[in-house]
Amino acid sequence: MPESQPRAPAPPAVSPREIRMIPFIVGCALFMQMLDSTVVATALPAMALDFGTTVVHMNITITSYLLATAVFVPVSGWAADRFGARTVFLAAIALFTLSSIACAASGTLGQLVAARLAQGAAGAMMVPVGRIILLRRIPKAELLKAMAFLTIPALLGPVIGPPVGGFLVTYASWHWIFLINIPVGLLGLYMVRRWIARDVPDSRPRLDMAGFLLSSVAMAALMTCLEAAGHGGLGAGPTLGLLGLGLACGVLYVRHARHAAYPIIDLSLLRIRTFAVSVLGGNLCRFSIGASPFLLAILLQVGFGLSAFSAGMITFTSAAGAMLMKLVATPIVRRFGFRRVLVVNALIAAAFIAACALFRADTPVWAMVAVLLVGGFFRSLQFTAVNALTYADLDAAQMSRASSFAATAQQLGISLGVACAAMTLNFSMALRGDIAPDRIDVMWGFAIIALTVAASALSFARLPARAGHALRTRD
Structure with a gap:
């Protein structure tokens, strides 16, 4: 024990x-x-x-x-x-x-x-x-x-x-x-x-040296596998080999962590419902952090012929929405509660990601800016709520282990988002028999990411009605 x-x-x-x-x-x-x-x-x-x-x-x-x-x-x-x-x-x-x-x-x-x-x-x-x-x-x-x-x-x-x-x-x-x-x-x-x-x-x-080695090999192998799968740089054989190595080390780590005195990644934290739901649902939402800028850069630069700087200035508007969120996120969560906000807002954020798939070369800039601005607001509201709820039911002694666990999961979530978007593009291009991305390929990328974010609502629906109540109560 x-x-x-x-x-x-x-x-x-x-x-x-x-x-x-x-x-x-x-x-x-x-x-x-x-x-x-x-x-x-x-x-x-x-x-x-x-x-x-x-x-x-x-x-x-x-x-x-x-x-x-x-x-x-x-x-x-x-x-x-x-x-x-x-x-x-x-x-x-x-x-x-x-x-x-x-x-x-x-x-x-x-x-x-x-x-x-x-x-x-x-x-x-x-x-x-x-x-x-x-x-x-x-x-x-x-x-x-x-x-x-x-x-x-x-x-x-x-x-x-x-x-x-x-x-x-x-x-x-x-x-x-x-x-x-x-x-x-x-x-x-x-x-x-x-x-x-x-x-x-x-x-x-x-230091849990055995756990460190197993988790390091697992994370490095899976990250390299995701990178290779997204861009097709290694070929099917080495990519599958890395996937197998990462999964095998991951399974060995799970067995090791059950008996380690101080595991590098403490899996017992998953017994806390708010933490487990926040990690799973939050990571599905984080697919959009890596995937959206990647897909927008391809759509605006390759599809619409904009310069890197011009495309970057358009995508930057989603950050303005994030800053506006800071003014109202706390009152919204305190008024409606974590579960309701996370479930409903996941669907709203997914809808605005899907709306990016409708962008065309003749779409007015103001319309694209409006979608990205409002979408950035709701996406930021989602991460504010989920990041706070992750630590709602933990005591001070659990914070360091929870932070490293959550950071590890977040790293995988963002990388999975980029890999998922890249694989969708490659699959769509292969179906069309082309080697250059087109608007239709990016549309499918946004659609898949939007569905992933929407699926996070199923995870958040498992939260109890009073989840995170201590965070909503003022001193």
């Missing part, structure tokens, strides 16, 4: 200003990580020219980052409990900033890949540990409002990445997509030291 889990350190009293500042600090780290994971794609042609290789080969700079993130996300909860969340958060921000400098200074593709691996490892620790600090320090009555703020950078990053990357590559050089992290990182280090109190762990758990 597993030993008792380590206790979280008792946090000092939190001032009202800290309650406002901590979500902002964690949000900045989340924005930096989300922006960096998407901005590189726009710069690949310019980077390939500098390094004397092909754009396809340069994709390794993206996959190396994603692989490092997938491998190290599960260990973030253990690191926070072992060394203290504030210490790990500071170290992760510092490493992310230094590795960004190393990326910009890289003279060869090998150096760039090594720097991206370090950057991915830092990002994997930075965001989940920042969320642990927020969960431990923010009172539950204020958690819904904090999550509403934290949702904005999560949605801003994938949307703002393409136009920012296009602007910097067009008017400066690709190096600046990494150098822009320096001022944000330095500001983050200052603000963490200024506003977040040091925490001293009550216990120092050992």
Whole structure:
């Protein structure tokens, strides 16, 4: 039988200003990580020219980052409990900033890949540990409002990445997509030291090395498999081999976790209904985070012939909807409750994703902007509610394990969304006998993603009527 889990350190009293500042600090780290994971794609042609290789080969700079993130996300909860969340958060921000400098200074593709691996490892620790600090320090009555703020950078990053990357590559050089992290990182280090109190762990758990190895191989294999399945780069044999390896290590990890004293990914958390439903339903909704920008970029640039910068400016309007949501998300959830909001809003968000499939070359820009603006509002409302509900019934000692579990699942969910969209495009193109994507292929992509988001309503319908009641109650 597993030993008792380590206790979280008792946090000092939190001032009202800290309650406002901590979500902002964690949000900045989340924005930096989300922006960096998407901005590189726009710069690949310019980077390939500098390094004397092909754009396809340069994709390794993206996959190396994603692989490092997938491998190290599960260990973030253990690191926070072992060394203290504030210490790990500071170290992760510092490493992310230094590795960004190393990326910009890289003279060869090998150096760039090594720097991206370090950057991915830092990002994997930075965001989940920042969320642990927020969960431990923010009172539950204020958690819904904090999550509403934290949702904005999560949605801003994938949307703002393409136009920012296009602007910097067009008017400066690709190096600046990494150098822009320096001022944000330095500001983050200052603000963490200024506003977040040091925490001293009550216990120092050992690293579950067997679990770490099994979960790392499983995540790396599945992420590589999803990437290969989406773009057809490895062929059927190696892709199926990676899938089998990932699933086998996943099954072995499940067996191992039942008896581990402090498992890297604590599967016992799934016995808590609000956590289990939020992870499953939330990840179905997160298909849209990765898939929508990907499909819109193809539709607007390849289908409609817009420049990368023009297309990015149109897709950016969904971020404006996310920011508008911040003003009303908390009153909406408090008025109608988590279950009703999540079920109904999942269907509304899915409808606006499906509406993107109706875009044509002659569709007025204002109409596309309106759909993306309102769709961004409802999608952001969904993530605000689900992110808060995930931790509604957990105590302080469970927060670090829950954060690393949820972050691991989110990483898979976003990657599954991109892979699902890419596979749908490839399948549709194969049926048409063409090698170039057309509007009809993107339509099918949006339709599949919309159905996936709508299916999340079935998961949210399993919630009890009073789910998350403590988060809706004011002190």
